[in-house]
Amino acid sequence: MKIAIASGKGGTGKTTVSTNLSAFLAENQSVVLTDLDVEEPNSGLFLSGKLIHAEDKFKVIPEWKKEDCTLCGKCQEVCNFNAVMKLGKMIMVFPELCHGCYACSELCPTNALPMIPKKMGELKHYKLSNIDFIESKLIIGEEQAVPLIKQTIQYVDKNFSNDAIKIFDSPPGTSCPVIEATKGADLVLLVTEPTLFGLNDLKLAVETMNxxxxxxxxIINRFGLGDQNVEKYCKENNIEIVAKIPNMRKIAELYSSGKLIYSEIEEVKKEFEKIKDFIFKNNPEESK
Amino acid sequence: MKILFTAKGTEWNSKIDPRFGRTEYFFIYDEETDKIETFDNKAIENDAHGAGPKTAQKMTEFKVNVLITGNGPGGNANTVIKQLGMKVYVGAGDMTIKEAYEAYKNNQLKEF
Structure with missing residues (x-):
């Protein structure tokens, strides 16, 4: 089963939920936790395990072969991202803008734009007792998260069957990286906070997931802060509030020293039990 | 010298558009012929990606020697501009085109 932990707003507690939920579930079964926030992965700050595998990840970008080019300009016509551009007597390629779609390369009449692999990031796979932890990280200067997110999910799918509980710590927002990280999920848990910003971005996230x-x-994090409008919104829109993690100084203290919270605070653990129940209630494998 | 200003309008009193890639207009002044040309670049709004290089490419059609703008072009646009061997001056973001031109003439703009 695939569970994506997402949010509209950043900093609501996706990583806190992902890491604690993984550790909590791992008390009874094996869990695969994947950090898909490849621009700034941070689940690894809370879990330390043994590195069992690492690999470089590549995207493909076109490379201009001057001697084969007739300067017809077809490549720039078909590029949706202005990543290939005819400039006087040359074709310029902007690797950071390229989405690796092959259009320019395939449609070039003289094969003057062969696709060449370019390193975009690294994937690391750690093992700690019952948890397989996978994280990918873009290298500095890489703008595009989507290809790395896609390849990371492929790695997880290849190495683990869907009987396993797979938790995906997703990037914030509602743009392409979030779509890529959540589109294959059986269940999406949206983490929010009971504030004006939290509600505004929750609405955007709910619209996207719909x-x-x-x-x-x-999941309402820092519950007790702000107002009741998140709860009101969820009720009006028939969205289940799975858990409410209280707003406590102790949580912030544990978090800032890189520790898990569920095992230290009884009332937090109860909320993670609720999340667990919600997951099993919605598990498509169980209901078969 | 043929000078291109990134601008929010098409008059000497229009404001400079501090953005390069997503500038609303080009305002082009040819010092030799004293002629002005303008170009409406607003269609760039429809491009989610690569506004910088696309605008830079458009700019090449006007065969200018100098670019005067606000914040300065980003990395991709600058790659194009370097190919063209133009001079780029920045820091005119709060000025009108006329003020920016005078500042340029008095060597008060920063070369990018």
Whole structure:
């Protein structure tokens, strides 16, 4: 089963939920936790294990072969991202803008734009007792998260069957990286906070997940802060509030020293039990 | 010298558009012929990616020697501009085109 931990707003507690939920579930079964926030992965700050595998990840970009080019300009016509551009007597390629779609390369009448692999990031796979932890990280200067997110999910799918509980710590927002990270999920848990910003971005996230037709639940973090409008919104829109993690100084203290919270605070553990129940209630494998 | 200003309008009193890639207009002044040309670049709004190089490419059609703008072009646009061997002056973001031109003439703009 695939569970994506997402949010509209950044900093609501996706990583806190992902790491604690993984550790909590791992008390009874094996869990695969994947950090898909490849621009700034941070789940690894809370879990330390043995590195069992590492690999470089590549995207493909076109490389201009001057001697084969007739300067017809077809390549720049078909590029949706202005990544290939005819400039006087030369074709310029902007690797950071390229989405690796092959259009320019395939449609070039003289094969003057062969696709060449270019390193975009690294994937690392750690093992700690019952948890397989996978994280990918873009190298500095790389702008595009989507290809790395896609390849990271492929790695997880190749190495683990869907019987395993797979938790995906997703990037924030509602743009392409979030779509890529959540589109294959069986269940999406949206982490929010009970503030004006939290609600505004939760609404955007809910709209996005509705378009993707996802089953979802909401986790309110820092509960007790702000107002009741997140709860009101969830009720009005029939979205289940799965858990409410209290706003406590102790949590912030544990978090800032890189520690898990569920095992230290009883009332937090209870909330993670609720999340666990919600997951099993919605597990497509169980209901078969 | 043929000078291109990134601008929010098409008059000497229009403001400089501090952005390069997503500038609303080009305002081009040819010092030799005293002629002005303008170009409406607003269609760039439809491009989610690569506004910088696309605008830079458009700029090449006007065969200018000098670019005067606000913040300065980003990395991709600058790659194009370097190919063209133009002079780029920045820091005119809060000026009108006329003020920016005078500042340029008095060597008060920073070369990018």
């Amino acid at each position: 378009i993707l037709n996802k089953k979802m639940g909401v």
